[in-house]
Amino acid sequence: FPRSGALPEVPACWRAVGLAVEATTRRADDHPSVPAASGRLVHLVDRSGRSRTRLASADRPPRTATSGVGPLDDLCRSILGLSRRPGTTPRP
Numbered sequence: 693f694p695r696s697g698a699l700p701e702v703p704a705c706w707r708a709v710g711l712a713v714e715a716t717t718r719r720a721d722d723h724p725s726v727p728a729a730s731g732r733l734v735h736l737v738d739r740s741g742r743s744r745t746r747l748a749s750a751d752r753p754p755r756t757a758t759s760g761v762g763p764l765d766d767l768c769r770s771i772l773g774l775s776r777r778p779g780t781t782p783r784p
Contacts, residue, residue, distance in 0.1 A: 702771055709768045710736035715747065735760055737768035741777075 702709065715733035731749030743760040760768075766776050 701773070706739075706772070708736050708738040709771045710734060711764055711768065713764075717747065735764045735768060737765060737772060737774070739772055739774075741769065741774055743768070 712732065712734045714730075716730045717728055729747065729749050729752060731747050731752075733745065733747045735743065735745045737743045737760070743758075743765055745757040745760050745764075746754055748754040761777055769776060
């Protein structure tokens, strides 16, 4: 990426952008019964702004979320030239 922090333009024919990463989840304070998990996380955002996140691990069934927020979602949206979701703020 350029040093200015600007993202390169992607071809108009790209329908979605995604990231596939190794991930470890942490238990949310409001869900203390949900244990941490490690696995592969895939996050996709299409040109309309819809997103899907899927976490698959060896010891659990895959889990899917239908609305993403956070830095992975922001990055995918930025690559497609979309604005951040309302109510999200950039991380320092």
